[in-house]
Amino acid sequence: MSASLQLTGVVGGYGAVRILHGVDLTAEAGGVTALIGSNGAGKSTTLRTVAGLLPVAEGSITFDGDPIETLPTDQRVDLGVVMVPEGRLIFAEMSVEENLRLGAFTSRARDNTADNLAKINDLFPRLHNRRNQAGGTLSGGEQQMLALGRGLMAEPRVLLLDEPSLGLAPVMAQHIFEIIEELRRTGLTILLAEQDVHRTLEVSDHAYVLESGEIALNGPSAQMINDPGIQEAYLGL
Template sequence: MLKIKNIHAAYGNIKAVKGIDIDVPSGKIVALLGSNGAGKTTTLKAISGLMPLEKGAIELDEVPIHSMAPEKIAGLGIVQSPEGRQIFTSLTVEENLKVGAFTEKSREAVDMRMKSIFGYFPRLEERRKQIAGTLSGGEQQMLAIGRALMANPKVLLLDEPSLGLAPLIVKDIFQIVKRLNDEGVTILIVEQNALQTLKIADYAYVMETGKIILEGAGKDLLQDEKVIEAYLGGNR
């Protein structure tokens, strides 16, 4: 479905991504893991059209998208829930969700999607009229994911969804990500929380200083002690 082929990207003289290849098959969860500065977020920005490529190609269903404008890419179904949530703090929960469906002209379709989002995130329904800036960190992350889902994505890009959240909330977020995938959403997730991510990922890539240094099935990498200690942080 989504293919990243030998892409290079840089901030001035700083080479952030140095020729990586990633394959995101339809209906799968693919993880991109690594520490801060590895190039993970830059890769997502490139996919979304927010970061120009120096070299390489990005394809969705064999159609090149790397030269398209971000809004065109979003219209094709690649939708990102960004790092840091970036919700509209002065708007209500409901208004934030409606922003996510800005390209949808059918009010009925918007209402149906919102009902679906509230099925995933009952707390958002309880707070639908609440100002988003007053939500807890976990609730704001749920809202960021919900807003992305309102665009009815073919591929959902999740950038550090567990960042800054308490362990119990992190567990909830990952359970919801798995449920979304079980119901047919293709997901590319960028995370530092490697152990939790590998438990749900079908396949994973490990980045270091702009390069892919390791890849494999999530369950295989989860059992690799060298990977856990050297690249993915901590013990199981």
């Protein structure tokens, strides 16, 4: 079900402003791949480029071995490339359940709406209890769960997560990482951009460090967590 994602020499950015200068990265099928790096390194830009919200100027992106870099966003979603953007972007006036149902907009996912809703209710009992509440009245952490749940309603084969723990209280952030671990156990391919480097290395299999739009280093997360350079630069040790 899940699929691999590969970026090769990806150059891109915003119009004439180049941010990515040749990004090489592989998210293995069924694994969690971390994308870490300081503010402005280009993590969100990378995810937006994979999702098709920004064009690829040079290089290629393959999904399950097939090139996708020229496909429009909706076709990438149809294939299963689904992003949960930073900032959540939920619909404040709509109920929790309506927000979730909006995620099921691909024909593939629409047929399974009831099943997927049930799965998401199991994963997020807090959302189930609040299913008739307006999205805008949820707490920050609950809104992040809703954004995640909505992404899952589209039946991703690779899930692009941008800063899911940003701005959350420690307990809620911890819960979000537990959910990511649970999704990892289901074998979903995840590409996770995060500021919380320590937790991100704990929940991921492999990690890439992005610096000024280029991959500076990469390696197994378990190894990176013990790397003195990483500890000094990103873990405050």
